[in-house]
Amino acid sequence: MSHVLNDAADFADESADGFVAAHRDLVRRVRGGVARAAATPAGQVAVVIGGGSGHYPAFAGLVGPGIAHGAAMGNVFASPSAAQVHAVAKAVSAEAGILLTYGNYAGDALNFDQAQDQLRAEGIPCRTVRVTDDIYSAGPDEREKRRGIAGDLTVFKVAGWAAEQGHDLDAVTALAARANDRTRSIGVAFSGCTLPGADEPLFTVPAGQMAVGMGIHGEPGIETLPLPAAADLATMLVERLLAERPDDAGERVAVIVNGLGSVKNEELYVLYGGIAAALEAAGLTIVEPEVGEFATSFEMAGVSLTLMWLDDELERAWHAPAYTPAYRKGAMDLARVDAADEADAIDDETIIAAAPEAAAAGRVAASALSAVRAVIDREVDELGRLDAIAGDGDHGIGMQRGARAADAAAQEAVDAGAGAGTVLTRAGDAWADRAGGTSGALWGMGLRAIGERLGDAAAPDPRAVVAAVAAARDAVQGFGKAQVGDKTLVDALVPFVDTLAERVDAGATLADAWTDAAAAATAAAQATADLLPRMGRARPHMEKSLGTPDPGAVSLALAATAAAAVLGEHRPDEEKEN
Numbered sequence: 001m002s003h004v005l006n007d008a009a010d011f012a013d014e015s016a017d018g019f020v021a022a023h024r025d026l027v028r029r030v031r032g033g034v035a036r037a038a039a040t041p042a043g044q045v046a047v048v049i050g051g052g053s054g055h056y057p058a059f060a061g062l063v064g065p066g067i068a069h070g071a072a073m074g075n076v077f078a079s080p081s082a083a084q085v086h087a088v089a090k091a092v093s094a095e096a097g098i099l100l101t102y103g104n105y106a107g108d109a110l111n112f113d114q115a116q117d118q119l120r121a122e123g124i125p126c127r128t129v130r131v132t133d134d135i136y137s138a139g140p141d142e143r144e145k146r147r148g149i150a151g152d153l154t155v156f157k158v159a160g161w162a163a164e165q166g167h168d169l170d171a172v173t174a175l176a177a178r179a180n181d182r183t184r185s186i187g188v189a190f191s192g193c194t195l196p197g198a199d200e201p202l203f204t205v206p207a208g209q210m211a212v213g214m215g216i217h218g219e220p221g222i223e224t225l226p227l228p229a230a231a232d233l234a235t236m237l238v239e240r241l242l243a244e245r246p247d248d249a250g251e252r253v254a255v256i257v258n259g260l261g262s263v264k265n266e267e268l269y270v271l272y273g274g275i276a277a278a279l280e281a282a283g284l285t286i287v288e289p290e291v292g293e294f295a296t297s298f299e300m301a302g303v304s305l306t307l308m309w310l311d312d313e314l315e316r317a318w319h320a321p322a323y324t325p326a327y328r329k330g331a332m333d334l335a336r337v338d339a340a341d342e343a344d345a346i347d348d349e350t351i352i353a354a355a356p357e358a359a360a361a362g363r364v365a366a367s368a369l370s371a372v373r374a375v376i377d378r379e380v381d382e383l384g385r386l387d388a389i390a391g392d393g394d395h396g397i398g399m400q401r402g403a404r405a406a407d408a409a410a411q412e413a414v415d416a417g418a419g420a421g422t423v424l425t426r427a428g429d430a431w432a433d434r435a436g437g438t439s440g441a442l443w444g445m446g447l448r449a450i451g452e453r454l455g456d457a458a459a460p461d462p463r464a465v466v467a468a469v470a471a472a473r474d475a476v477q478g479f480g481k482a483q484v485g486d487k488t489l490v491d492a493l494v495p496f497v498d499t500l501a502e503r504v505d506a507g508a509t510l511a512d513a514w515t516d517a518a519a520a521a522t523a524a525a526q527a528t529a530d531l532l533p534r535m536g537r538a539r540p541h542m543e544k545s546l547g548t549p550d551p552g553a554v555s556l557a558l559a560a561t562a563a564a565a566v567l568g569e570h571r572p573d574e575e576k577e578n
Contacts (some may be wrong), residue, residue, distance in 0.1 A: 002298070008197025009401065012053035012075045019060055023325040026064050030091040032084030034060045035070040040094040045163040045172045046070065047099050048089050049156050051108055052077045052394075052436070054195075055216055057326030058152055058295045059102075065332050066322025067160035072112075075401060076195055077217045077394040078437035079107035081444070083429070085115035089126070097125030097169035101159055101176055103148025104130040105217075107438035110479065114441065127173040131155045133185040133306060135244050136213025136222050149216050150258040150295040151183040153327075154308040154318070161317035179314055182249065184241045185256075187304035188233070189214040189221060193261060193297045195393065198384070202393040216260070216297045217392035230267075234274025237305040242282060249309035253279065254318045255289040260302035265292060271303060287315060294327075353417030354456040361420040361459040364570045366410040369427055371562040373403040379558055383551050390533065390545035395439060399555050402435030402443055419456030424448070439552055442480055442489065446472035462510040466501045473497045487533040487545070489552035496521035496560055511567040518560040525553035 005011050020029045027034045033050060040046045049059050050072030059071040069092040072080035080088075089098050100116055102108045112128060119126040132143055133151025148155075159176035167175070189211045192201030205211050210233075211221025228236065257272045259265070272291050279286055287310060295304075310318060321330025354362060376383075376399045384396030409430035413423045425448045432444020453468035454460050460468070473493055482488040499520040503513035528550040 002194070002196040005196050008195075009397075009404075011196040012073065015053060016060065016073055019056075019325070026323075026325055027060070030070070030088055032080060032087035033071045033073040034063055035088060035091045036063055036065070038065075040069050040092050042094060043096050043166065044094055045096045045099055045167070045169050046089070046092040046094055047101065047156070047159045047163050047172070048072065048085070048092060049152070050074070050080050050085060050088070050100075050102050050112070051105075052079055052217065054298050055295050057293065057324075061326030062153070062156055062324050064322065064324030064327075065334065066164060066320060066329070067156050067324050067327065069163075074107075074436040075398070075434075077392050078398050078435065078440065079105060079111050081433045081436045081440060082111045082114035082118070083433045084436070085112050086118050089115060089119055089124075093119075093124055097127070099127050099129065099159055099163070099169065099172050099176065101129040101131065101155055103152055103216075104132045104145075105147060107436065107441065110438055110441045111436065114479075125169050127169055129155060129159070129173060129176040129180060131180055131183075133180070133183045134213075134215070135184050135186055135240065137215065140244060147215055149185050149187055150256055150304045150306045151180070151185045151308070153256060153290070153294045154183045154254060154306065155179045157320075157322060157327075158314060158317040160322065161320040164320070175313065175317070178311075179308060179317070182246050182310070182314065183306060183308040184244050185304055185306040186212075186237055186240050187214055187216075187258075187260065187302060188212050188237075189260065189300055189302035190227065191262075191301040193300035195298070195384075195397065198393075202388045211302075214300075214302065215392070216295055217394070219390075219392050230270045231274040234271055235278050238275055238278040238282070241305060241307050246309055250311065251283060252285045252287050252310045252315060254306075254308040254310060254314075255279070255286050256294060256304075256306035257289070257291045258295055258304045258306065259293045260304065261293070261296045261298055261300040263301055263303055268292065268303065275305060288318060288329075351413055351416035351418050351422055352456075354419030354422070355458070357459040358419035358456050359414075359417050361454075362418045362423040362456070363414055364566065365420040365423045366407075366414045366427075367570070368563040368566040369403070369407050369410045369423075371566050372559040373407040375558045375562040376400050376403040376555065379555075383555055386548055386551040386554060389548045391551075394437070395551040395555065398435045398437045398439055399443075402431040402440050403559075405430040405434035406443075406447065419454075420460060421451045421453075421455040424451030424454065427451075438480070439489070439555070442476050445475045445479055446493075449475040462504045462508075462513065465510055466497075466504050469497050469500060485531060485534075487528050487531040487550045487553075489550070489556045491528050491531070491550065492521040492525040492553035492556045492560075495524040496556070509571065511564070511571050514560070514567050515564040518557065518564045521553075521560045522557040525549055525557040528553050 046069040049068045052074040070088040072085040072088045074080035131148030132146035134147040137147040138145035158179035162172040192203040213222035380396040387395035406427035410427040428444045428447030449472040450468040482490040500517035
């Protein structure tokens with residue numbers, strides 16, 4: 001558990017602020033994360049990494065000469081929002097373009113891809129390399145679905161070296177992709193980790209056992225085995241990675257033995273001794289091994305082994321010097337040009353007051369968001385518990401951060417006299433930016449789609465609301481790619497929209513139709529207990545989720561039900577008279 005904290009909701013931001021204060025000579029705070037204190041040299045590709053907090057030194061600790069130019073930093077175990085990624089990328093951008101590289105998780109992919117689209121639309125060249133080194137998160141025939149864990153370091157360092165050499169964006173991207181193709185990792189855990197402010201770990205491991213294949217977000221292992229002696233553990237880790245040796249691999253390997261939080265360096269060196277012996281017995285030559293903490297998971301007791309099979313160019317990159325707050329190798333010329341101070345990119349667009357009837361609709365929308373915030377505050381622990389069964393346990397706190405930010409943004413818009421369209425678009429942007437992760441991106445996108453469809457011109461009628469909610473469904477499914485049956489929030493969203501449309505078409509009032517639709521969403525959410533997940537972090541643990549409803553579907557149903565109560569309280573006068 002975390003012993004040093006103020007408010008758990010502020011943990012990630014306060015940690016980042018303290019990190020920057022401790023390393024002002026190397027990094028500066030920018031909106032969405034951190035960047036090198038020095039400006040990106042003219043003509044150099046900028047390497048932007050990122051992910052959730054709780055993994056130090058990943059990701060902020062790897063910002064500096066020789067590795068990354070900037071890091072987008074999400075909340076605890078939650079991907080940074082698209083706005084955060086975009087802001088960090090803009091802060092370090094040079095004319096040579098930007099490489100985005102990060103661990104392959106659904107939320108990160110959604111948000112980094114959205115940021116990439118925005119950067120490209122602004123004329124900034126941008127490419128992506130997702131790290132997929134975790135051999136236990138998908139089979140060899142589905143490597144594109146694998147997670148990124150400690151192998152992040154090999155890909156980030158190779159990309160940073162290529163950028164320092166002055167290679168163009170295509171070449172930097174190609175070399176980073178080659179590093180990823182030649183990197184394999186496996187991890188084991190001896191105990192779980194606990195989120196800041198939480199009382200219980202995300203998962204537990206029986207005494208004398210180890211969980212093999214766990215993730216760095218607290219996702220439980222794929223299998224549980226008796227805890228062996230260090231020599232036997234080393235042999236097992238090496239054998240399982242060698243079974244996945246790339247077809248064109250040579251005999252020289254970079255090696256990373258990574259501690260996940262509470263395994264001490266002395267223990268890691270005991271393990272490395274056995275790993276080195278096993279690799280050498282297999283005929284491999286070890287090149288500049290790294291032993292320490294490189295991608296952690298709070299206080300999780302666990303270790304991982306990463307191998308990158310080297311060719312001549314990858315070996316030069318691995319040998320190359322680097323100088324960051326948490327990773328230093330060789331000697332570097334740190335002469336620099338300081339970056340200009342920059343203010344946070346704040347949306348200061350003036351809100352134009354809507355007509356009285358439209359402004360009244362804005363107040364109803366804001367009241368609905370306040371009700372959503374209240375129900376999420378009430379259910380936050382239960383949503384986290386549901387998510388921890390087969391995922392990383394952060395859904396509750398992610399929803400809470402998003403709902404609170406959306407509520408605050410909506411109230412600010414209402415105070416300026418905004419209509420429902422502006423209230424909901426502002427709330428959606430705030431939700432996505434503060435919550436991060438997959439659900440943050442999708443909720444933000446859905447709220448924005450509703451707001452854009454409704455607009456501020458007049459108070460929307462029931463059919464306009466149906467069309468707006470259908471637009472949100474289309475936006476969520478179009479971007480997230482989930483279908484009914486995948487065990488996601490879509491399983492509740494689609495029946496909600498269908499029922500709302502059917503009831504409005506039958507002549508029901510909006511309040512009555514919404515109430516019926518919320519009931520349909522609730523029933524559909526509970527029915528997801530019988531489904532196996534086909535997307536997201538729960539997919540590798542699909543059997544564990546059987547019998548438990550999807551937390552994303554449950555939270556959507558809770559929100560819809562809370563909004564139904566508000567609509568019932570704000571019926572038009574003509575409905576109250578009937």
